[in-house]
Amino acid sequence: MSRYRLQPSPAQEAGLLEHCGHARYVWNLAVEQHMLWKPGRRSAPGFAEQCRQLTEARAAFAWLRTGSIIVQQQALKDFAQAMANYFGGTHRRPTWRKRGRGEGFRIVAVKAGDVRRLSRHVGEVKVPKVGWIRFRWSRAVPDEVKSYRVTRDRAGRWHVAFAAIPDPVPAPGLGEVVGVDRGVAVSAALSSGEMLHAPGLREAEKARLRRLLRKLARAGRGSNRRAEVKAAIARVKARESDRRKDWVEKVSTGLARRFDVVAVEDLKIGAMARSVRGTVEVPGRNVRAKAGLNRSILAAGWGCLVRRLEDKAPGRVVKVSPAYTSQRCSACGIVDRQARESQARYRCRSCGYAANADVNAARNIAHAAGHVVSAREGPRVAGPVHREPQHDLLLVG
Ligand SMILES: [Zn+2]
Numbered sequence: 001m002s003r004y005r006l007q008p009s010p011a012q013e014a015g016l017l018e019h020c021g022h023a024r025y026v027w028n029l030a031v032e033q034h035m036l037w038k039p040g041r042r043s044a045p046g047f048a049e050q051c052r053q054l055t056e057a058r059a060a061f062a063w064l065r066t067g068s069i070i071v072q073q074q075a076l077k078d079f080a081q082a083m084a085n086y087f088g089g090t091h092r093r094p095t096w097r098k099r100g101r102g103e104g105f106r107i108v109a110v111k112a113g114d115v116r117r118l119s120r121h122v123g124e125v126k127v128p129k130v131g132w133i134r135f136r137w138s139r140a141v142p143d144e145v146k147s148y149r150v151t152r153d154r155a156g157r158w159h160v161a162f163a164a165i166p167d168p169v170p171a172p173g174l175g176e177v178v179g180v181d182r183g184v185a186v187s188a189a190l191s192s193g194e195m196l197h198a199p200g201l202r203e204a205e206k207a208r209l210r211r212l213l214r215k216l217a218r219a220g221r222g223s224n225r226r227a228e229v230k231a232a233i234a235r236v237k238a239r240e241s242d243r244r245k246d247w248v249e250k251v252s253t254g255l256a257r258r259f260d261v262v263a264v265e266d267l268k269i270g271a272m273a274r275s276v277r278g279t280v281e282v283p284g285r286n287v288r289a290k291a292g293l294n295r296s297i298l299a300a301g302w303g304c305l306v307r308r309l310e311d312k313a314p315g316r317v318v319k320v321s322p323a324y325t326s327q328r329c330s331a332c333g334i335v336d337r338q339a340r341e342s343q344a345r346y347r348c349r350s351c352g353y354a355a356n357a358d359v360n361a362a363r364n365i366a367h368a369a370g371h372v373v374s375a376r377e378g379p380r381v382a383g384p385v386h387r388e389p390q391h392d393l394l395l396v397g
Contacts, residue, residue, distance in 0.1 A: 002142055003245075004123070004135040006150065006158035015130035016150060016158065022067040023075040023105040024097045026054065030079040031096055047080040068128045074106040091303075104151035115145050115162065125160055135160055154234035169256035169312045178259040179366030181325070181358045182302040188251065189358030191263075191330075191366035196251055199243040201236065209236050245304075252308035256316070263369030264306055265361075266319035320368035329353055330363035 008016055030050060037044035045053065054072055058065045064072070085091035097103075107128060114126040123137040125148065142164030149161045179191035187198035201209065212233045219226035255262050310317050328335045329346075331353035341347050346360040355363075 002139065002164065003159050003161040004138055004141075006125075006160050007134045007136065008130075008158055012127075012130050012133050013158070016127070016133075016152070017103075019068060019071045019105045019127075019130070019150070020103040020152060021099075022064065023071050024099065024103065025064075026072045026075040027079055027094075027097050030076060031094060034083065047076055050076045050079075068107075070107055070109065070128060071105045074108060078106065101154065102151075104149055106147060106149045108147040110145050110147055112144075115141055115148075117141075133160075153238050155231055155238050156234075157238065166308075166311050168314050169253060171256075171260045171313070171316060172258060174260065176259045177261040177263060177366050177369050178255065179263045179362040179364065179369060180255070181265065181362040181365060182305075187247075188302075188305070189356060189362045191359065191362040193356075193359050195356070195358070198247045201240050205236060205239070209233065212236070248305050248308055252305060252312050255309060256313035259316075261316050261318055261369055262309055262313055263318045263320055263365045264309070265322040265325060265365055318369040320365055325361045325364040325368075326357065328360075328364050330355070330360045330367065 006016075033050070034044045051073060054069075054076065058069065058072075079094060082091065082094035086093045115123065117123045117137055118134070119137075121137050123135050123141060124132045125135060126132055127150065142162055145162040145164060147163045149163065151159050151161070153159070177191075181189045188196040190196070200206075212229055216226065216229045216233065219229055306317070324335050326346075327337055327339065329339060329348035329351060332348060332351040334348065334350045336349055339346055339348050340357055342357075344357055345354065346357040347354040353360075
């Protein structure tokens with residue numbers, strides 16, 4: 001993601017905060033509308049209807065009218081997308097936005113001259129109603145920026161991210177399929193046996209975070225001290241999330257470049273989160289053992305990795321049913337509920353195959369993808385897969 005550090009002047013910052021406020025206000029209105037909705041009633045207003053209501057509200061309230069209509073409309077659009085993600089099962093239900101947390105807004109219909117370079121390390125972006133704001137030109141800005149998003153993190157830093165769908169990475173054309181299992185102890189396991197670890201905080205940073213959290217507990221409510229400690233905590237967390245984002249970019253590019261087909265579990269993160277609460281059970285996964293790990297799974301940015309893969313390898317990402325991927329032996333195909341010796345080890349009691357449990361799952365995912373690919377496109381890409389044992393993992397249409 002091309003994300004750049006914005007350097008607004010204090011006056012510009014006030015303008016940006018106003019945009020954030022309007023975006024938050026409109027978003028929260030949309031949340032409220034959808035919360036009031038009860039089953040059996042006429043459906044809650046969709047994006048088009050909400051845009052009409054926004055026009056009326058702008059006519060009625062001067063303070064809303066003074067804001068940017070793009071900012072306000074895009075907040076509705078973001079909300080519509082969030083609801084679609086929620087109904088799609090990949091995300092949680094959108095909720096209230098609070099001041100100071102995850103603030104931001106989106107600008108669309110960006111014109112060619114709205115982003116320009118001033119010097120080697122300095123660029124400028126034109127923000128409606130605020131003007132030209134400088135940013136650190138830390139890497140090449142994509143051509144033909146169509147939209148961008150301005151965000152303020154909890155540490156108070158402003159960023160601008162220019163939206164340009166990355167150019168697809170060319171497939172190597174060797175017919176290789178890789179299965180990727182999202183792990184917990186490791187962040188991703190490949191069917192090739194590789195383990196990819198998402199970077200987190202270093203030990204010293206973790207210790208510092210623990211110290212800061214203790215300080216926060218002691219700091220009095222509303223004190224300056226508390227605000228300082230909170231900002232310090234936010235900086236540590238921002239560093240961690242920057243590292244994760246970097247990791248996702250590197251891994252997704254690497255996989256797209258090395259393999260023709262990348263297979264992942266069609267495991268909806270939202271559905272998994274619910275399964276821990278006991279409403280949906282994803283077959284083959286040990287729900288109880290995962291309960292405490294849920295947060296780390298979400299933190300590992302699995303959904304983010306899959307999205308980037310789909311951007312970079314369009315049409316080459318295959319999602320397969322997660323059924324039994326963790327219990328099935330990838331060597332002989334038998335499903336053995338007791339084969340999992342621990343969270344980390346898989347040992348087949350039938351054929352003796354032993355491997356890291358996540359790698360075993362990744363191999364099953366690759367096998368299943370081989371079926372999808374060969375059913376869809378014939379043996380062209382599926383060549384090597386046919387030498388692997390055949391399983392009937394496939395539930396994908
Ligand atoms: Zn076996």
